[in-house]
Amino acid sequence: MILSPFEWTVAKRYMVPGRSEAFITLVGAISLVAVMLGVAALIIVMSVMNGFRAELLDKIVGLNGHAIVQSYDGKMTDWREIVKEARETPGVVRATPLIEMPLAASHRGMLRGILVRGNAPEDLKRLEPNVILGDLSRLQPDERNVAIGARLAENLGVRVGSTITITNPEGRATPFGTVPRQIGYEVVAIIEVGVHQYDELFVVMPMEQAQTLLMLGDAVNNIEIKTTDPETVQTTLQPLADRLRGRAVVTDWKQINSALFSALAVERVAMFIVLSIIVLVAVFNILSSLIMLVRAKTRDIAIMRTMGASRKSMIKIFVTAGFVIGALGTGAGVVLGFVFLQFRQAIVRGIEFVLGVNLWDPEVRFLTELPSRTDPGEVIGIVVMALVFSFLATLYPAWKAASTDPVQVLRYE
Template structure:
């Protein structure tokens, strides 16, 4: 005649009864609560940290892709002779038939759009203040295609007036005290070339649009100028400095490198957003792994408390174990009873940790705002971190691996004291009772 199936109802009932606090077993109860709270805090910290790290990476990448090209095609540097002094110097390569090249690149499968661009360095000056800025010469349609630049929630002015002025970052506007309708003077070191050298070019432009790309370095240094005006201002008539390329899957931008080089022709070079930020993203990925391992050790330490609590429980329940064995419980049944005692602690602590971790991740913005208020605005520095806020992104995979780690450790550390209880000799347990 076969006995009851493993993990029967009575095994759960006995395990749950042993976990209930009783005055004579206060030490066991305290250890159980310490184990439960430790596991909950460890899982909470693990989930919240993974969510913040995922949110930081997502926000960082989004600010890159929302205001920059996924990859850029440009030409190799050229050697040019000065017509006045006969000196030979190297200048950046120019794309002469840029419209045709842009159309050719746009025909590559997976390429969403292309945009010829003029780029140049200037000194922006207004209201007795100045700032170094990088000018991008683009068309109105290409400017409108940048989601981080034309976001109505973070911009001021009318982007449709772009052809009659310039668009500047909110950082430049703040530092130069500029608003919509104000004029800013741009000074380019490369102006007209004469027999006496190159003279700087100075022009004043009206600010018609102020944007915030979500990145401190972009908002503080970037200016957009109409393509035709930029060609005239930087002596780029009939040419473009580069062609920005946008693909349908920026995370796999490396797959388009070779097709772009072939389509662009001889002398072309390619630079992707991963080339510019790949080392930083790799560092973030490595830091994610290190943080997971570090916090996993905290969960392991909390789980070890289960072992201590179960050893005390087995010692206090020696008489009960002897009685249960004489009543017919097998070693396997006793093992499962005490395994369930530890498993209950691990499961309840894990559930509590998941709830707390999710709540913490969902309210990280408010928490950071409170910390920022208490520290006088020094808790989060955009000029150091690059982005303006600390976001959190809850991912199912992160929650699942945190839960799997906690439960696995909790179950493993439970096995040793449960086996000790199962191997207890019932005669020895009842000898002095």
């Protein structure tokens, strides 16, 4: 829509009415701020939701792989053959044995439930970026050393060099019954994955030590698999699942965490709809301000019509006046949204300090910090949606202005 110099001059004049229309100016300013806040809220919430899903997926998948192969009886003696089959499957990047078992650990009278993980050497190396204290290289197959999660270390009162006792209730049978197996391990490293649930449970040790603790012999109970694309993991591993049918079951990350990620998807859609309604309500302010402007400028419109201004010119003038408000609000909302996301953690801490409440509890949110991942496509979609709403809100007032009959308005002038 190209405006003539006359139309653009009048439109600029109507964007900032004079002192006599101060109330209209106030409503227009409120409209701009409302659109800005609505767009910023949409960008912030969608980016945080995307970041939460992405961070959670990265940490869970980075620790557990994209899929797990489990035997039906919990003991996989032919795991080397299965690992070979998995590595030969197209699309599989990595396949390694894994031992995982819930047990209990104690230290100086403190008892906590734990999740023992026995990892192969290459998997232990991948944990090195998560070490906050100690030395992961001391996890050797012939030494009783372990690395534990940061939250578990706090709960047990453990530090590097301390000894924890791990209890396996399935001990050896004696004439007096089954005696639980208890073994002491030195803590040589403390790790922080970033997922509170894991940092509170994990005890990592070499696979050979886990086999000894659980009396598995040379067997394992899981095989961890990573593929080229986590989103297509089910399709990629379907041939392997067919070959292993009757021997083992393949469970991908979507199935393991189905409840969590389904809830995130539903919440994401719900938040987008609710916040879109907020933007729509904000745009109604543009509609109301333009209606008041048309009523206040009825005489001016009639005079311009008698001087030769066409109906089309009137529509262009009022559509431009309202659309510019929406466009400015949308642009300001994008800037505000990115500024908030850039300093989100400091803002959260500031609000917590002022209100004296914990807004981001890792035990509830799974992650230790507020995540963010902005999708450019979503931002463009939000901007387009806000601009379309703003444009639609200008059509009725513009049509009313164009429908003004100069004869009726100026009859008694």
